[in-house]
Amino acid sequence: GAGVSQSPRYKVAKRGQDVALRCDPISGHVSLFWYQQALGQGPEFLTYFQNEAQLDKSGLPSDRFFAERPEGSVSTLKIQRTQQEDSAVYLCASSLLTGTPLGETQYFGPGTRLLVL
Amino acid sequence: RKEVEQDPGPFNVPEGATVAFNCTYSNSASQSFFWYRQDCRKEPKLLMSVYSSGNEDGRFTAQLNRASQYISLLIRDSKLSDSATYLCVVSSGGSYIPTFGRGTSLIVHP
Numbered sequence: 001g002a003g004v005s006q007s008p009r010y011k012v013a014k015r016g017q018d019v020a021l022r023c024d025p026i027s028g029h030v031s032l033f034w035y036q037q038a039l040g041q042g043p044e045f046l047t048y049f050q051n052e053a054q055l056d057k058s059g060l061p062s063d064r065f066f067a068e069r070p071e072g073s074v075s076t077l078k079i080q081r082t083q084q085e086d087s088a089v090y091l092c093a094s095s096l097l098t099g100t101p102l103g104e105t106q107y108f109g110p111g112t113r114l115l116v117l
Numbered sequence: 118r119k120e121v122e123q124d125p126g127p128f129n130v131p132e133g134a135t136v137a138f139n140c141t142y143s144n145s146a147s148q149s150f151f152w153y154r155q156d157c158r159k160e161p162k163l164l165m166s167v168y169s170s171g172n173e174d175g176r177f178t179a180q181l182n183r184a185s186q187y188i189s190l191l192i193r194d195s196k197l198s199d200s201a202t203y204l205c206v207v208s209s210g211g212s213y214i215p216t217f218g219r220g221t222s223l224i225v226h227p
Contacts, residue, residue: 031213040125042204042217043161056214091160105151106215108160 002026004109006092012115013082021077021112025094033106034067034077035091043091049075082116089113120144121207123218130225134195138221140205141187149208150181150188154201155220161204164190195225 005024013019025032031050035043036059045059051072060067064083069075079086093106123140130136142150150167165172167179167188178191188207192199205218 033215035217040219042121042219045214045216048213059214105163105166108162110160 004092004094004107006090006109006112008112009110010113010115012117014117015084016081017116018078018080019082019114021079021090021114023075023077023092023094023109025073025075025092026096026107027073029094029096029107031095031097031104031106032069032075033093033095034075035093036061037089037091037111039088046077046090079114082114084116087114087116119218120216121205121218123203123205123221125219125221127222127224130195130223132195132197132225132227134225135191135193136195136223137189137191138203138205138223139187139189140207140218140221141185142205142207142216143186144207144209145183145186147186147207147209149215150179151206151215152177152179152188152190153204153206153217155204156201161217164203192223195223197225197227199223200225 007022034046037043047057047067049069064080066078089111091111092109095104095106152164153161154164155161167181171180176193180189202220204220206215208215
């Protein structure tokens with residue numbers, strides 16, 4: 001497909017369980033972003049990759065959250081010891097060029113809806 | 118105070134109405150502005166960028182007011198299919214991190 005894909009689309013986890021969320025960006029896109037979207041809120045920035053380099057992880061809520069993009073394409077967001085407050089939609093977005101101050105159109109994946117019980 | 122603020126609504130309007138949303142931002146160094154549309158349980162999609170001179174795309178008009186630090190979106194002749202949440206997005210100068218507002222919900226009814 002031509003768009004951004006994410007898997008799984010839905011994930012139910014028991015509190016304390018580790019989860020891994022996958023993002024396949026559009027082929028050739030340099031920039032990749034992860035966001036967390038709570039119900040009724042806008043997406044909140046988590047982390048940003050330029051190719052394989054994680055340039056900013058200031059939005060990650062705690063050290064239980066870890067993201068990687070080892071080959072500059074597919075990215076994985078891992079959440080260790082999940083808590084109920086981690087329940088949200090996790091969105092991945094990619095853009096063609098580097099994230100410049102002028103901004104670049106982001107293409108979002110459908111998201112992974114995580115529910116922690 | 119949040120960096121980007123929007124009235125969450127919902128704005129409930131009849132078909133054919135004109136509706137306008139505002140979005141205020143706190144960082145005067147902001148340089149890039151966008152409106153995204155998000156349908157229920159779907160991902161955000163770019164609606165339009167907002168340029169300093171203002172821009173129009175069919176029934177949609179976006180304006181930027183730097184002095185008062187807000188952007189606006191005007192929708193003319195509303196359609197049922199315009200029902201969605203409209204997200205304001207701002208990127209500050211020197212930062213690639215876009216900041217999203219919480220979104221404004223629009224409901225267009227027959």
